[in-house]
Amino acid sequence: MPFSWLVLIIFAIAAAxxxxxxxxxxxxxxxxxxxxxxxxxxxxxxxxxxxxVPATAVLLVWMLAQPFFVNARVLASLPDTVVTEGSSIxxxxxxxxxxxxxLDEAVLQGAMTRAEAASLDTDTTDxxxxxxxxxxxLGSAVNADVLSGAQLYRALNGTATTLMSWLVVLIALGGAAxxxxxxxxxFRARNTVERGILALLIFxxxxxILTTIGILFALLFNTIEFFKLYPARDFFFGTNWAPSxxxxxxxxxxxxxxxxxxxxxxxxxxxLVAVPIGLFSAIYLSEYAGPRVRGIAKPLIEILAGIxxxxxxxFALLTVGPLLVSMFGKxxxxxxQGGTAVITAGLVxxxxxxxxxxxxxxxxxxxxxxxxxxxxxxxxxxxxxxxRQVILPAALPGIVGAILLAxxxxxxxxxxxxxxxxxxxxxxxxxxxxxxxxxxxxxxxLTGDADFASPEALVAFALGMTLFVLTLGLNIFALxxxxxxREQYD
Amino acid sequence: MTDASMSPESVAPKSGLxxxxxxxxxxxxxxxxxxxxxxxxxxxxxLFLVFLFSSILRSGLPAFTQTVLDIEFVLTSxxxxxxxxxxxxxxxxxxxxxxxxxxxxxxxxxxxxFDAKAxxxxxxxxxxxxxxxxxxxxxRIGTPVSFELAASSRVDGYLNGRVTRDTIxxxxxxxxxxxxxxxxxxxxxxxxxxxxxxxxxxTDSGVDNPGGAGLGASVIGSFxxxxxxxxxxxxxxxxxxxxxxxxxxKNRWTDLIEVNISNLAAVPSIVFGILGLxxxxxxxxxxxxxxxxxxxxxxxxxxxxxxxxxxxxLAAVPPSIRDAALGVGASKMQSVFHHVLPLAMPGILxxxxxxxxxxxxxxxxxxxxxMVGFVAREYxxxxxxxxxxxxxxxxxxxxxxxxRADPGFYEKAWGGIIILLLFLIxxxxxxxxxRRRFERRW
Numbered sequence: 006m007p008f009s010w011l012v013l014i015i016f017a018i019a020a021a022x023x024x025x026x027x028x029x030x031x032x033x034x035x036x037x038x039x040x041x042x043x044x045x046x047x048x049x050x051x052x053x054x055x056x057x058v059p060a061t062a063v064l065l066v067w068m069l070a071q072p073f074f075v076n077a078r079v080l081a082s083l084p085d086t087v088v089t090e091g092s093s094i095x096x097x098x099x100x101x102x103x104x105x106x107x108l109d110e111a112v113l114q115g116a117m118t119r120a121e122a123a124s125l126d127t128d129t130t131d132x133x134x135x136x137x138x139x140x141x142x143l144g145s146a147v148n149a150d151v152l153s154g155a156q157l158y159r160a161l162n163g164t165a166t167t168l169m170s171w172l173v174v175l176i177a178l179g180g181a182a183x184x185x186x187x188x189x190x191x192f193r194a195r196n197t198v199e200r201g202i203l204a205l206l207i208f209x210x211x212x213x214i215l216t217t218i219g220i221l222f223a224l225l226f227n228t229i230e231f232f233k234l235y236p237a238r239d240f241f242f243g244t245n246w247a248p249s250x251x252x253x254x255x256x257x258x259x260x261x262x263x264x265x266x267x268x269x270x271x272x273x274x275x276x277l278v279a280v281p282i283g284l285f286s287a288i289y290l291s292e293y294a295g296p297r298v299r300g301i302a303k304p305l306i307e308i309l310a311g312i313x314x315x316x317x318x319x320f321a322l323l324t325v326g327p328l329l330v331s332m333f334g335k336x337x338x339x340x341x342q343g344g345t346a347v348i349t350a351g352l353v354x355x356x357x358x359x360x361x362x363x364x365x366x367x368x369x370x371x372x373x374x375x376x377x378x379x380x381x382x383x384x385x386x387x388x389x390x391x392x393r394q395v396i397l398p399a400a401l402p403g404i405v406g407a408i409l410l411a412x413x414x415x416x417x418x419x420x421x422x423x424x425x426x427x428x429x430x431x432x433x434x435x436x437x438x439x440x441x442x443x444x445x446x447x448x449x450x451l452t453g454d455a456d457f458a459s460p461e462a463l464v465a466f467a468l469g470m471t472l473f474v475l476t477l478g479l480n481i482f483a484l485x486x487x488x489x490x491r492e493q494y495d
Numbered sequence: 496m497t498d499a500s501m502s503p504e505s506v507a508p509k510s511g512l513x514x515x516x517x518x519x520x521x522x523x524x525x526x527x528x529x530x531x532x533x534x535x536x537x538x539x540x541x542l543f544l545v546f547l548f549s550s551i552l553r554s555g556l557p558a559f560t561q562t563v564l565d566i567e568f569v570l571t572s573x574x575x576x577x578x579x580x581x582x583x584x585x586x587x588x589x590x591x592x593x594x595x596x597x598x599x600x601x602x603x604x605x606x607x608x609f610d611a612k613a614x615x616x617x618x619x620x621x622x623x624x625x626x627x628x629x630x631x632x633x634x635r636i637g638t639p640v641s642f643e644l645a646a647s648s649r650v651d652g653y654l655n656g657r658v659t660r661d662t663i664x665x666x667x668x669x670x671x672x673x674x675x676x677x678x679x680x681x682x683x684x685x686x687x688x689x690x691x692x693x694x695x696x697x698t699d700s701g702v703d704n705p706g707g708a709g710l711g712a713s714v715i716g717s718f719x720x721x722x723x724x725x726x727x728x729x730x731x732x733x734x735x736x737x738x739x740x741x742x743x744x745k746n747r748w749t750d751l752i753e754v755n756i757s758n759l760a761a762v763p764s765i766v767f768g769i770l771g772l773x774x775x776x777x778x779x780x781x782x783x784x785x786x787x788x789x790x791x792x793x794x795x796x797x798x799x800x801x802x803x804x805x806x807x808x809l810a811a812v813p814p815s816i817r818d819a820a821l822g823v824g825a826s827k828m829q830s831v832f833h834h835v836l837p838l839a840m841p842g843i844l845x846x847x848x849x850x851x852x853x854x855x856x857x858x859x860x861x862x863x864x865x866m867v868g869f870v871a872r873e874y875x876x877x878x879x880x881x882x883x884x885x886x887x888x889x890x891x892x893x894x895x896x897x898x899r900a901d902p903g904f905y906e907k908a909w910g911g912i913i914i915l916l917l918f919l920i921x922x923x924x925x926x927x928x929x930r931r932r933f934e935r936r937w
Contacts, residue, residue, distance in 0.1 A: 072780075195826065199827075199828040202828060203738075203742060203828070205734060206734045206735070206737055206738035206742065208734075209730075209734035209735040209738065210734070210735040210738040210739055210743070210752050211752065212731055212798065213755045213759055213798065213799070213802070214751065214752060214755050216755075216759060216770070216795050216798070217755050217758070217759060219770055219774050220762070220767075222773075222774075223770050223772075223774055224769065224773075226773075227773060281536065282536045282539055282540055283536075285532050285533045285535070285536030285537075286533065286536045286537045289530070289533025289534060289536065289537055290537070292533075293530055293533055302537050302541070305541060305544060306537070306541070306544070309543070309544055309547075311853075311919065311923065312856075312919075313855075313856025313857070313858070313890055313915065313919070314856070314857075314858065314859075315856065315858045315890040315894055315912070315915075316547075316551070316856075316912050316915075316916070318858075318894070318897070319893065319897050319909065319912060320547055320550065322897060323554065323897070323905055323908075323909070324546075324554075356543045356547075359540050359543070360540075363540075387525075387526045388526060388530075389525060389526045389528075389529035389530070390522070390525075390526075392529070393529075410761070413761060416763070417762075417764070417765065417766075418763070419763070419764065419765045419858070419859035420858050420859055420894070423859075423894075424894070424897060424898070444763065444765050444859070447765055447769070448765070448862050448863065451768075451769075451772065451863050452862055452865075457777065466769065466773070469765070469769045472763060472765070473762065473763075473766050476761065476762065476763055477758060477761075477762070480761045481758075
């Protein structure tokens with residue numbers, strides 16, 4: 006029975022429970038809803054809730070547990086000889102899964118019957134050919150162990166799914182019946198239903214925590230896996246980045262320092278562009294500009310923040326890069342070899358960060374109370390003196406916080422550096438050199454047909470962990486500065 | 496009374512409001528300079544904006560047109576019969592075509608020598624197209640028929656200025672001498688640019704055919720992703736915000752949730768891509784490159800944005816509304832769902848649309864879960880397979896084009912950006928209109 010049917014059946018049971026539960030409650034109050042504790046719909050919702058919630062919970066748990074159970078049973082059935090030289094139990098299992106999927110596909114397309122698929126034999130048929138004819142490509146010929154494993158896998162999965170379907174439907178029916186039996190005029194249906202809704206709301210709010218846990222686990226486990234294959238010291242202190250995809254193991258140099266340097270250098274240039282422009286824009290907009298200029302200029306500058314980063318990446322690669330080469334390239338000054346360079350990516354990233362700095366600073370400058378300005382003017386200071394000597398010092402913690410947040414943005418930015426900064430990892434001081442960053446290397450190590458067990462692919466998770474810790478640290482530091490040094494007015 | 500004030504020399508004071516001394520002049524100059532810096536900063540910001548948009552428009556608009564060879568000629572039934580009786584049928588049609596082209600060029604008074612090979616380099620082999628047209632429409636034989644044949648991408652590049660006479664290298668794709676013919680054809684009005692739907696509705700082409708590349712399939716991929724994001728992030732985001740804003744007690748658990756949400760908003764998008772790859776694809780075994788997985792990743796990414804804006808709109812509903820509902824006997828839950836939520840809805844929808852627009856332009860996480868451009872070769876077959884079949888998304892498709900070697904794809908990438916920005920502008924405009932029309936000030 007397909008999964009979507011099961012869900013539909015549960016919902017049908019819930020709908021029936023709703024109608025019947027509501028009716029029973031009304032009947033128990035002899036048709037007058039004023040005699041009920043709650044509104045009639047709450048009794049219906051109570052029965053529907055009992056039909057859906059336990060059944061869905063069982064369904065989810067079962068679906069999570071089934072693969073582990075089936076895998077363990079299939080593994081136990083395999084003889085020890087199945088793992089040959091240069092292979093691993095994981096590879097054999099994925100072969101088995103692929104053959105099983107292929108048999109499913111073959112049955113679905115009518116190339117063989119269910120019974121044939123279950124009794125297939127490697128001595129009499131070439132399974133690879135048969136599966137190839139239905140469009141399932143296998144890497145190597147299927148041996149008898151793998152085939153029998155696949156057949157067991159299919160049989161177990163089939164039984165388990167049937168069992169699960171019946172169990173879930175029964176639980177849904179039982180739940181609906183329980184909810185129905187409770188439907189009575191004296192029953193406090195609304196309180197129960199509202200508690201259920203509250204639980205749902207709490208669950209939704211907890212998804213944020215689940216996401217963080219998911220990120221941490223995904224990064225942590227794979228990073229540990231990486232450090233088993235590659236020494237942590239060489240990763241953190243290595244000054245050479247040269248992964249090799251052809252020669253596996255040992256041949257790659259995976260030092261993070263050149264990537265960290267590229268990341269910091271590009272972010273630094275971006276901040277050198279964004280901070281002065283953003284800060285002066287914010288000062289002008291909040292202190293000097295009239296409402297008309299402010300009403301036009303502020304949204305226009307904020308458009309820059311709404312543009313997707315891929316647009317900036319393309320802008321760096323195809324417009325800014327060639328422009329810089331025509332200014333500093335070998336025809337004129339000879340400083341720049343190609344369009345992709347630290348300065349290209351940094352400049353474009355700076356443009357992207359201008360609205361980020363300016364709108365955060367704008368808010369902070371506006372929060373400085375007017376009395377401080379009036380006091381300064383009253384002592385005879387000019388407007389610029391007031392800004393420099395009164396407003397900026399008062400707003401400084403907030404502005405530093407904004408700059409730190411912008412820095413964290415710059416470090417985590419991906420598309421601009423992937424397209425604009427180049428691919429070569431190097432430790433150099435020259436801003437016209439091509440360099441690369443942590444984010445760019447995560448993309449290049451994880452796209453394409455990477456083998457997830459190799460250190461060359463796993464290093465991306467270690468890089469991700471580094472990036473996560475860096476940006477998180479910057480954010481927390483920014484919050485700390487803002488909280489600690491904030492001036493309290495009123 | 497002192498002597499000094501009486502002395503006649505001190506009639507003109509050394510300094511005063513009327514005369515400006517050196518120090519005041521300096522201060523005023525500093526004031527003026529400071530003001531100028533501010534204006535310059537805004538000017539530079541706006542200049543960048545203008546520069547960005549002008550380069551998008553200038554480089555992207557050619558992607559919507561394609562250079563076509565527009566030619567009209569009559570195929571007589573004798574010619575048709577002779578051609579059909581030959582061994583090389585399409586070759587015969589090509590000869591007829593070349594003859595017609597020659598005739599038209601002479602009619603417009605241009606003398607250029609060319610051969611069938613040159614024609615092949617410019618428009619490929621037109622014989623097959625012509626033959627299949629007449630086989631399908633035999634009634635058109637003997638009447639004037641006009642053909643619009645797509646020119647090769649190199650001719651396209653020459654007319655768009657991407658390839659010039661100086662940079663061209665003789666190859667079997669295009670010879671320098673062909674350019675004379677192209678110039679002549681353009682002067683005769685036979686070659687011209689025409690708007691093409693293929694770019695908007697087509698699918699990604701191979702790496703050597705930039706002319707045939709289209710964005711259509713990846714627009715569909717983006718659409719299915721946005722459906723997932725909308726139908727997951729809106730209910731979850733609203734539910735989470737209602738809990739945090741209306742019900743949550745002040746304790747460690749809610750503090751933890753709040754800190755988490757603000758931190759998640761600042762996590763780089765690529766980290767969400769890693770999460771999707773490790774949890775959804777490696778651990779849960781979901782299909783690679785599927786819009787469903789992309790949508791899940793983008794949902795987790797946009798949730799903080801939506802929660803933050805939803806909480807702001809819930810907080811903007813005055814407490815008197817809640818008190819009134821409670822006063823007439825509603826439960827806390829009823830007051831929230833029946834009164835507060837509907838009043839906050841315009842703000843919530845505005846925040847959601849802005850969150851969706853952000854998700855639509857996101858690229859990096861999609862690359863990690865395999866939604867790269869070259870998988871967008873065909874449209875999904877049905878509604879369900881739209882979620883599960885391998886597809887790309889607009890920004891990822893643009894990235895793929897930008898990283899290909901043939902510069903013909905760059906134009907397509909810019910064109911793709913125009914379409915992407917059109918979507919974003921529309922979504923933001925809807926958000927602004929919603930806010931203007933329904934926002935209430937209490």
